[in-house]
Amino acid sequence: MTQLRSSTRPPAPSRVARSASTTARDSCREQRLARSRLGVPPPRDDQIQRAGLVNRLRVARSADVVTVTAPPGYGKTTLVADWARRDGRPFAWYRIAEADDGASFVAHLAAAVSSATVGRRAALRSVVRSGTPEEGVAAIARALAQFESQVVVVLDDVDLLGDQSAIRALQLFVEELPAECQLVLVARAEPPLPLPRLRASRSLAEFGVDDLRLTDREAGALARAHGAHLPVADVLAMNRLAEGWPAGFSLGAARRGSAAGAAARGVRGILEYFRTDVLTDLAEDDIRFLTRASALDRLCGPLCDAVTGSVDSGERLERLERSNLFVVPLDHERRWYRIHGIFRNALFRELEGREPGLAATLWHRAADWYAEHGDFGLAVDYAYTAGDVDQLASLIERDTVPLSGTRYRTRAEHWLEALDDEELLARHPIAAAIGAVTWAMLGRADDADRWAHAFDTGDLDPGVLDPARRAFVQSLIMRETPDDVRADAERAVSDPELDHSWRAPALLVLGGAYAIGGDRDAADAVLREAADLAAVACVPAIESAAVAYRSLLAAEVGAWSLADALAAQACGIVTDARLENDVTSLFAYAASSSAALRRGDWLTVHDALQQSERLLPGLTYAIGSFAVILRLEFARVWSALGDREHALELLAEMDAILARRPELEVLRDDTVELREEIRVPGERESRSSTLTAAELRLLPLLTTHLSFREIADRLYVSRNTVKTQAISVYRKLGVSSRGEAVAHASRVGLVAGELHET
Numbered sequence: 131m132t133q134l135r136s137s138t139r140p141p142a143p144s145r146v147a148r149s150a151s152t153t154a155r156d157s158c159r160e161q162r163l164a165r166s167r168l169g170v171p172p173p174r175d176d177q178i179q180r181a182g183l184v185n186r187l188r189v190a191r192s193a194d195v196v197t198v199t200a201p202p203g204y205g206k207t208t209l210v211a212d213w214a215r216r217d218g219r220p221f222a223w224y225r226i227a228e229a230d231d232g233a234s235f236v237a238h239l240a241a242a243v244s245s246a247t248v249g250r251r252a253a254l255r256s257v258v259r260s261g262t263p264e265e266g267v268a269a270i271a272r273a274l275a276q277f278e279s280q281v282v283v284v285l286d287d288v289d290l291l292g293d294q295s296a297i298r299a300l301q302l303f304v305e306e307l308p309a310e311c312q313l314v315l316v317a318r319a320e321p322p323l324p325l326p327r328l329r330a331s332r333s334l335a336e337f338g339v340d341d342l343r344l345t346d347r348e349a350g351a352l353a354r355a356h357g358a359h360l361p362v363a364d365v366l367a368m369n370r371l372a373e374g375w376p377a378g379f380s381l382g383a384a385r386r387g388s389a390a391g392a393a394a395r396g397v398r399g400i401l402e403y404f405r406t407d408v409l410t411d412l413a414e415d416d417i418r419f420l421t422r423a424s425a426l427d428r429l430c431g432p433l434c435d436a437v438t439g440s441v442d443s444g445e446r447l448e449r450l451e452r453s454n455l456f457v458v459p460l461d462h463e464r465r466w467y468r469i470h471g472i473f474r475n476a477l478f479r480e481l482e483g484r485e486p487g488l489a490a491t492l493w494h495r496a497a498d499w500y501a502e503h504g505d506f507g508l509a510v511d512y513a514y515t516a517g518d519v520d521q522l523a524s525l526i527e528r529d530t531v532p533l534s535g536t537r538y539r540t541r542a543e544h545w546l547e548a549l550d551d552e553e554l555l556a557r558h559p560i561a562a563a564i565g566a567v568t569w570a571m572l573g574r575a576d577d578a579d580r581w582a583h584a585f586d587t588g589d590l591d592p593g594v595l596d597p598a599r600r601a602f603v604q605s606l607i608m609r610e611t612p613d614d615v616r617a618d619a620e621r622a623v624s625d626p627e628l629d630h631s632w633r634a635p636a637l638l639v640l641g642g643a644y645a646i647g648g649d650r651d652a653a654d655a656v657l658r659e660a661a662d663l664a665a666v667a668c669v670p671a672i673e674s675a676a677v678a679y680r681s682l683l684a685a686e687v688g689a690w691s692l693a694d695a696l697a698a699q700a701c702g703i704v705t706d707a708r709l710e711n712d713v714t715s716l717f718a719y720a721a722s723s724s725a726a727l728r729r730g731d732w733l734t735v736h737d738a739l740q741q742s743e744r745l746l747p748g749l750t751y752a753i754g755s756f757a758v759i760l761r762l763e764f765a766r767v768w769s770a771l772g773d774r775e776h777a778l779e780l781l782a783e784m785d786a787i788l789a790r791r792p793e794l795e796v797l798r799d800d801t802v803e804l805r806e807e808i809r810v811p812g813e814r815e816s817r818s819s820t821l822t823a824a825e826l827r828l829l830p831l832l833t834t835h836l837s838f839r840e841i842a843d844r845l846y847v848s849r850n851t852v853k854t855q856a857i858s859v860y861r862k863l864g865v866s867s868r869g870e871a872v873a874h875a876s877r878v879g880l881v882a883g884e885l886h887e888t
Contacts (some may be wrong), residue, residue, distance in 0.1 A: 167225040168242050170214045170284075175379070177349040179209055183341065187213045190471050191280075193335035195328055195772060196306060196314045199455050201470075204342040204378025206288055206316045219279065222246035225286040232263035232295030239283075239303070241271055247277045263299040271306035289317040289453075298321050319453040331806040343374025351378060352408035368635045371471060409480070418447060419470070421484060422479035425492040428460065429467040436499045437492050452528060490516045497521055501528075507541070514545055523558035542568050550577075555584035566752075571713050573748030611793040612755060615642035632666035634672045639678060646796065650683050657683075669709035671714040675699045679718035682763060687723055694728070699760075712755035713749045716742060720763040727767055739767065740777075746783075754791035758784050762800055772821075774808050780803055825859050832856065832870050 173315055187210070214221040214514025223335045224242035226235070229564040264657050274281055291297055307313055315321045328334035345350065349369035353360050360368075372378035398581035409417055422438040423429055440446065447467050448530055450457040456470035469477065493516035500509035506525065513522040522545060546565045549555065550688060555562040566581035610618070619640035637660035641854045649792055657676045662674035681696035700718035709715045719738040726734035742764045749757045761780045768776035788794055821829075831841045838856070860866060863874045 144643055147628075150309075165226065167238065168223060168245055170209060170212045171223055173215070174208060174354075177212070178348060178355055180205075180209060180348060183209060183337075184216055184342075184346075186211050187337070188217055190335040191312065194309075194312065194333040195304060195323070196312065196335045196337070197325075198314065198316045198337045198342075199318065199320055200339045200342045200638070201318055201375075201473075203801060204339065205377060206342065206347075209342065210284055210286075210314060214282070214284070217282065218602055220246040220281050222281055222283045223286065226288060226290050228298055230291065231293040232283055232299050233266075235291070235293075235296040235299050236263045236266035239268065239285075243270055243281065243283065246281055247273070261400055264293055264302055265297050268306060271303065274311050275308035277310070280310045282314065284312060284314040284316065286316045287318075288315045288321040290318045290324070290600050303592045337795075342376075343372075344369055344372075344376055344379055347888060349374075349379055356380060358806065364548070368880040373471055375470065402570045416446070416450065417480075419443070420450070421477050421481035422488070422492055424469055424474045425483055425489050426496060427468065429457075429469070430465055431478055433496065433499055439650070450686050467685045489588065490518070494518050494521060497525065501525055510545055511541065513547055513720070517548075518555070519549055519551070519554055523554065523561040527560040528690065529559060549766070552584070555581065556587070561586045570750065570752030571748075573713070573749035574750040577652045578750075578752035601851075612643050612646045612796060614793075615639060615755070616647065619643060634667055634669055634676075638672055638676050638679070641676065642759070643717065645679070645683060646755060646759075650687065654680055671709055671712050674707070674709065675705035675714045675717040675786060677703065678721040681721035681725070682717075685721075685723050690728060693721070694725040697725040710741070713745055713753075716745050716749060720760055720767075723767045724763065726829065727770060730793060730827050732826065735767065739764065746780075751790040753788045754787055754794050755797065758794060758801070759789050760798045761787075762797075762804065765804055767873045769804065769808050777804070777808055781808075821859065821862055825855050825862075828852065828855050828859065832875075834861070 142766070159291055187196065195665055200206055211223075212616070214223070222242040222245065226237045226238075230238065232813060269529035274283075288300070291300060300321075301323060303315060303765065315323075325334060330338075346366055346369055350360075350362070353365055353368075366876075369379055394731035410633035412420070419434070419438055419440050422440075423434055423672075426433065426437060426563075429443075429447060431447060433440075434447065446466055447457060451459055451464070451467060457467050458470060460466040460468060462494075468474075477491070485783050493512045497509045497512035497516065497518070500506075500512060500523075506528070510522060510525045526545065527547075547569060549561060551560070555565075563583045563586035566578045566585060569581060589766070601618040619636050622636045625638060630712035637656050641653045641660055644650075644656060657680045661676035661680070664670070664676060677696050678700035679702060681693045684690075684693035684696060701722050701728045704710060704715045704718045719741045723735050723738035723742070726732075726738065742760075746761065749760060753759060761784050765777040765780040765784075769779070770772075781801055781804065784797075788798055788801075827845070828841070829865065831844060833839075836844070838852045839849045840850045845852065856871075860868075860871055863871055865871050865874055
């Protein structure tokens with residue numbers, strides 16, 4: 131039995147046989163690791179050369195640790211692999227998997243180093259069988275220190291490392307890293323290392339999103355690599371849209387460069403990329419937060435709390451930004467963020483699929499939040515986007531009037547067109563009044579009339595609009611006689627609680643009413659107050675108009691210096707606020723043309739008149755008094771220049787406005803007077819129209835105490851030329867002396883009326 135059992139037992143393997151078997155298993159394990167996650171990845175067919183970025187990596191040899199962190203699709207692995215092929219040093223490459231624990235981390239790291247350090251494999255094989263991960267890391271570090279050349283160890287996808295023993299092994303490896311080696315960490319987010327200490331010791335080189343963005347040159351090369359031979363303008367536009375994100379640009383280039391029907395495939399490709407490469411790595415709570423936040427242009431913690439229904443959104447935004455999930459900070463304090471454009475589009479599509487119809491609710495909440503925090507423009511924008519017309523009307527009723535005189539001018543038409551409904555305007559008569567004035571200032575007179583009628587007939591709750599504000603709105607629409615407008619405006623500004631942004635336009639209207647009534651002193655005082663309040667309320671359109679109106683009034687009483695200074699101030703306000711296309715700027719151009727005419731600055735006169743020809747068609751009978759007054763000013767300038775045709779055209783336009791607005795008949799006397807001046811046979815021609823350009827240039831200098839020789843020096847001509855031109859001026863003006871010439875030119879508005887020093 132004993133012998134039988136003994137004869138049937140297999141012989142025990144010898145020590146040599148056991149050693150060979152263990153070596154074979156270890157060898158097979160190393161080969162399996164090398165095939166799957168070890169070694170420098172091969173180049174891709176569509177890869178482009180990023181020589182500048184590779185060279186920056188190559189010169190970072192003094193850094194012990196190099197981090198390359200960016201969201202998916204920025205070409206991190208491709209870039210570092212290209213660096214490895216160009217560098218000349220041995221690269222040990224290990225791509226981390228999410229399931230790696232401490233033992234697996236050490237085993238893979240040892241195998242990677244073994245493949246890069248020929249001659250050290252025997253020493254590194256024992257690492258696989260060593261006891262703890264800490265002991266294994268120490269053994270790898272010793273082996274690297276004994277290697278004859280510097281080794282670069284690359285750990286790819288470090289952000290997947292979640293096991294605490296593996297993280298401790300990585301941290302220990304950084305501590306034990308020999309001076310002869312360099313560690314490169316490739317990740318979507320910052321690796322779990324004491325980076326502040328490494329930064330402080332200047333042993334860390336960091337490459338992030340800003341470094342990995344495609345340059346326009348690289349974008350062109352990438353498009354060609356995809357077979358898309360696009361115009362330069364298209365490449366630049368696509369790269370700008372993708373914000374330098376290589377994956378997004380590649381998908382766009384493939385879409386643009388392929389056959390018909392590829393556009394839809396390109397969109398689906400981008401969405402699929404985010405679903406499979408980005409969203410699948412996120413917690414459901416983060417996905418819900420990001421999809422809802424994609425409805426917003428900018429993000430901050432309190433706004434996201436109010437809109438998305440989340441709590442602690444500020445901390446969440448900071449975490450997502452640190453994780454490189456396409457959340458981009460907009461300030462150094464990390465208070466405001468935005469979502470990368472293409473990523474935001476994909477998230478918004480995901481929102482529509484996950485929570486259909488929720489976007490409008492999110493925009494409505496954003497409108498409420500911005501209204502509460504005093505940002506009128508964004509509040510109205512979000513209400514408009516949400517399609518909530520009642521909220522939109524209510525917001526417009528709360529802010530500055532008229533909209534065309536504010537920084538919102540370019541958006542005003544879109545906002546108001548969304549409210550153009552008879553029943554809606556009946557519910558919101560204040561918005562109707564604001565719209566009436568805005569349409570009038572935008573040159574849409576028929577719309578202005580309809581909206582003014584809606585205000586007149588609307589259901590206006592006295593508790594919503596007190597008598598003072600109602601009087602203000604009524605005066606602003608200016609559908610009354612000048613006396614009635616003055617009375618309404620006086621009633622409005624008498625209310626001490628009227629907001630500056632409402633009081634300033636009311637004062638402008640009141641100043642105009644005083645001026646029409648002939649009370650220039652009262653008009654000037656009121657217009658001065660209007661300009662000051664408009665400056666405080668940041669309504670530059672009203673400010674420039676009030677200042678320019680004061681210039682025109684000063685010129686009427688011969689206060690030339692004051693008129694010129696005010697004209698220059700008004701034009702400066704227009705330029706600084708970029709109001710060149712606003713009809714309120716016609717006041718500044720009228721004052722400027724008159725002042726330039728007195729100085730003989732023909733280029734400025736010409737420019738101002740050109741602007742008037744462009745803008746005057748938008749100043750219609752809907753703002754009748756200002757439309758007549760400003761046309762009258764420009765007609766006087768054209769008349770002073772001897773251009774009867776332009777002057778008579780403006781007079782005809784004034785007649786048409788007065789025919790539509792008979793309550794303004796009081797302004798007709800001025801038009802009749804100017805028409806008579808223009809039609810006096812020969813008088814205008816003898817005074818100004820036959821003056822040459824050289825003679826018109828001479829006129830302002832004749833008003834100074836300069837001698838003919840000094841004038842000649844100013845004009846770079848001879849004294850005899852000046853004398854000849856002066857005699858010609860005297861003859862054409864029908865005078866016999868320099869003083870009489872100045873007096874005549876002053877009466878017709880060509881120059882200031884007194885001699886002065888210069």
